[in-house]
Amino acid sequence: MGDIQVNFCKNPACPNFGVPASHEKQPTGSGAASKRSDTYIVTGSKKAALNLLKCKLCGEYPTIKSNLAISEEVIRMSNYLSPSISSISCPNEACPNKTVDIMSGEKAYYSFGKTKGGSQRYRCRLCKRTFAVRRATTGQKKPHKNLMVFRLLVNKMPFQRICEAAGLGSMNALYWKIDFIHRQWRFCQ
Secondary structure (H helix, E strand, C coil): CCCCCCCEECCCCCCCECCECCCCCCCCCCCCCCCCCCCEEEEEECCCCEEEEEECCCCCCCECCCHHHHHHHHHHHCHHHCCCCCCCCCCCCCCHHHHCCCCCCCCCEEEEEECCCCCEEEEECCCCCEEEECCCCCCCCCHHHHHHHHHHHHCCCCHHHHHHHHCCCCHHHHHHHHHHHHHHHHHCC
């Protein structure tokens, strides 16, 4: 992600359009104009805490942005594309099935009922250890309200009214539901 460079002239008619500013320190003072290799000047004010890049060819003033911050934001926003759900396998570190996923190792595990909360349980055929696979709604007190909250959000109902219509006790409960809906939507893409 080190290839990102957003500090250049934004005027499409300018010959400097898309040409990045130089990273090297440019000479200043009298007679330095002929020695400068860059066609930009850094300007700004301490009062406004805003640095600008003045293009000497067309006179545009694009704002200077942090390439590193933009790179980090691209990585953060695309995290959902990388597989974040770890494979589910035997929790016993000494068991040979520790590296065998429950989806690929049908002969390594067998279904062993459900938990009180309704999550599927499995038992390892080698070490006989039992473990459960949490459902997406595990921990929610009113998972049946998720669809209603989603529909009300899509229909642009105000948050306070959604809490009243869905019978949620607080705005915090609504925010938890919105976060859950967002996570579900991201993984369904």
